[in-house]
Amino acid sequence: MNHLLPWRVAAWALGVVPLAFAVKWTFQSLLGPNPVEFLEHYTGDWTLRLLLTTLAMTPLRKVTRLSEPIRVRRILGLWTYAFLCLHFSIYLVFDLGLSVAQLGADLVKRTYITLGFSAWLMLLPLAITSTNAWQRRLKRRWVTLHQLIYPAAILGCTHYYWLVKADTREPLIYLAILLALLAFRVQSVGISLRRRREQPPAVRVQIETMSASTSSERP
Amino acid sequence: MLIKIAHSHPIRPSEITPESVYHGRRRFLLQIGAAAASVTLGGCEPPESGAVANTALASLKVTKKTELAGGENVTAYEDITHYNNFYEFGTTKEAPARNAGRLRTRPWSVVVDGECEAPGHVDLDELINPQVLEERIYRHRCVERWSMVAPWLGVPLAPVLRRFKPTSNAKYVAFYTLFDPRQMPETGRGVLNWPYREGLRIDEAMHPLAFLSVGLYGRVLPNQNGAPLRLTVPWKYGFKSIKSIVQITFTQWQPETSWNQLGPQEYGFYSNVNPAVDHPRWSQARERRLGELVMRKTLMFNGYPEVASLYSAMDLSTFF
Numbered sequence: 063m064n065h066l067l068p069w070r071v072a073a074w075a076l077g078v079v080p081l082a083f084a085v086k087w088t089f090q091s092l093l094g095p096n097p098v099e100f101l102e103h104y105t106g107d108w109t110l111r112l113l114l115t116t117l118a119m120t121p122l123r124k125v126t127r128l129s130e131p132i133r134v135r136r137i138l139g140l141w142t143y144a145f146l147c148l149h150f151s152i153y154l155v156f157d158l159g160l161s162v163a164q165l166g167a168d169l170v171k172r173t174y175i176t177l178g179f180s181a182w183l184m185l186l187p188l189a190i191t192s193t194n195a196w197q198r199r200l201k202r203r204w205v206t207l208h209q210l211i212y213p214a215a216i217l218g219c220t221h222y223y224w225l226v227k228a229d230t231r232e233p234l235i236y237l238a239i240l241l242a243l244l245a246f247r248v249q250s251v252g253i254s255l256r257r258r259r260e261q262p263p264a265v266r267v268q269i270e271t272m273s274a275s276t277s278s279e280r281p
Numbered sequence: 282m283l284i285k286i287a288h289s290h291p292i293r294p295s296e297i298t299p300e301s302v303y304h305g306r307r308r309f310l311l312q313i314g315a316a317a318a319s320v321t322l323g324g325c326e327p328p329e330s331g332a333v334a335n336t337a338l339a340s341l342k343v344t345k346k347t348e349l350a351g352g353e354n355v356t357a358y359e360d361i362t363h364y365n366n367f368y369e370f371g372t373t374k375e376a377p378a379r380n381a382g383r384l385r386t387r388p389w390s391v392v393v394d395g396e397c398e399a400p401g402h403v404d405l406d407e408l409i410n411p412q413v414l415e416e417r418i419y420r421h422r423c424v425e426r427w428s429m430v431a432p433w434l435g436v437p438l439a440p441v442l443r444r445f446k447p448t449s450n451a452k453y454v455a456f457y458t459l460f461d462p463r464q465m466p467e468t469g470r471g472v473l474n475w476p477y478r479e480g481l482r483i484d485e486a487m488h489p490l491a492f493l494s495v496g497l498y499g500r501v502l503p504n505q506n507g508a509p510l511r512l513t514v515p516w517k518y519g520f521k522s523i524k525s526i527v528q529i530t531f532t533q534w535q536p537e538t539s540w541n542q543l544g545p546q547e548y549g550f551y552s553n554v555n556p557a558v559d560h561p562r563w564s565q566a567r568e569r570r571l572g573e574l575v576m577r578k579t580l581m582f583n584g585y586p587e588v589a590s591l592y593s594a595m596d597l598s599t600f601f
């Protein structure tokens with residue numbers, strides 16, 4: 063528990079601190095000439111940063127052999143979704159004036175909106191089933207369901223790339239980080255599959271119980 | 282081909298008085314209706330500040346004022362000068378205000394050449410007599426869906442062009458921005474095809490609404506707004522209004538334009554403000570005025586229907 067505390071504080075800070083700044087700047091009217099655009103971009107940027115941080119936890123555990131990254135993953139994931147909902151709400155209220163008809167039109171015609179919205183839809187069941195109760199109820203299917211974060215991250219990054227006018231440096235940096243994280247995933251899945259095939263049954267059981275004991279919440 | 286400027290009316294003194302009127306630094310909260318917030322913060326409200334145009338810039342004499350934005354509020358000086366697209370000084374909205382200080386705007390001369398009888402290389406003060414400037418309040422609509430209303434100082438474009446006696450071959454006019462990597466370090470990254478270039482068909486350029494600006498809010502143009510000389514064509518998307526002009530060329534053929542070269546399907550040569558023709562990636566039906574929260578409807582030709590006759594025989598979804 064003592065080891066976990068700094069991790070939990072850090073994970074909460076990653077959500078609370080940017081949110082606190084947004085509130086502070088809003089009240090101080092420091093959002094610049096186009097406050098709606100500022101908040102739309104700010105929440106979009108933080109959604110992406112938090113999403114990539116969440117995704118980095120599994121590789122981080124593999125590299126450090128610590129279990130803490132996995133145990134703060136849920137906090138990070140829920141903050142990601144909180145920022146995403148803020149991002150979506152700003153668009154719904156100020157860009158669309160809460161018009162459902164216009165949302166429909168945008169979803170059909172604007173690819174970057176279609177991509178972002180699909181990512182939001184994919185992450186919705188993950189937020190709902192993030193509780194321990196749901197995790198127990200879904201058992202192995204929970205793990206499968208939560209793999210949705212990968213396509214959602216790809217959609218989110220592509221959404222950003224799509225809406226930039228000319229200077230694509232930033233979205234490409236995020237995309238590169240995502241690809242690196244995905245490459246790590248693919249590679250480690252490959253390794254564990256190969257291990258499974260190569261190892262005699264007795265050892266395999268041992269490995270599985272080992273990994274089960276180091277992490278209560280698998281991928 | 283003299284087209285009357287439709288809704289010009291003399292400007293009331295109240296409309297041109299201090300910019301502070303338009304400065305709602307707290308308007309985001311006010312508009313959101315955060316009454317509770319206002320009450321709790323009421324006691325510690327800072328005084329309005331920074332409400333005047335940059336007084337370091339020389340003020341200019343104005344001989345005539347025309348309000349051409351349907352009586353709408355002029356956007357705050359602070360906003361007009363700190364929310365700019367000027368990629369030579371960086372691709373964010375804040376970068377030009379930060380970086381454009383490097384630009385040397387004096388001495389400044391302009392080359393005028395191409396299909397004309399009297400080409401020349403003229404000093405700015407010779408090109409535009411600082412004694413006979415007029416003020417025009419125009420709407421400005423960016424292709425990115427934000428807009429503003431700005432009081433420009435300058436002269437109509439047509440008489441300036443006529444001085445150089447364009448020939449009958451002059452079907453278009455091309456404009457070029459200064460390209461000097463020492464003053465514009467961001468050009469090193471080559472986001473656009475430098476020098477930035479724009480163009481108008483000759484009848485567009487000769488339209489009485491087409492304007493050359495040298496000032497803003499009663500003073501010399503701030504560098505980030507295109508000092509010392511910029512085009513102002515209010516019925517077209519903002520990127521047509523090229524900044525910091527060093528060359529004007531009359532041409533027989535339609536000139537290349539920077540944004541069109543980058544994305545021909547997204548940015549046409551004409552780029553008239555048109556709510557019915559969408560940008561391939563976003564709708565152009567609405568826009569957000571700087572200082573407002575909810576979007577408003579975009580007007581055809583940005584609310585300048587008097588230019589419609591220039592395009593009467595054209596399909597505007599093909600020639601976007």
Ligand code: HEM
Pocket residue numbers: 099102103104105106107109110113146149150153157175177178179180181182214215217218219221222225
């Ligand atoms: C995982 C999902 C999403 C991520 C990671 C994401 C991320 C981003 C990012 C990084 C930006 C640009 C910020 C900047 O320029 O600094 C952005 C802009 C934007 N996003 Fe999202 N977004 C997501 C979902 C959505 C959804 C669901 C919607 C609405 C249906 C949406 C609508 C927008 C809009 C309207 C903009 C501004 C576009 C503009 O400036 O023209 N996004 N988003």
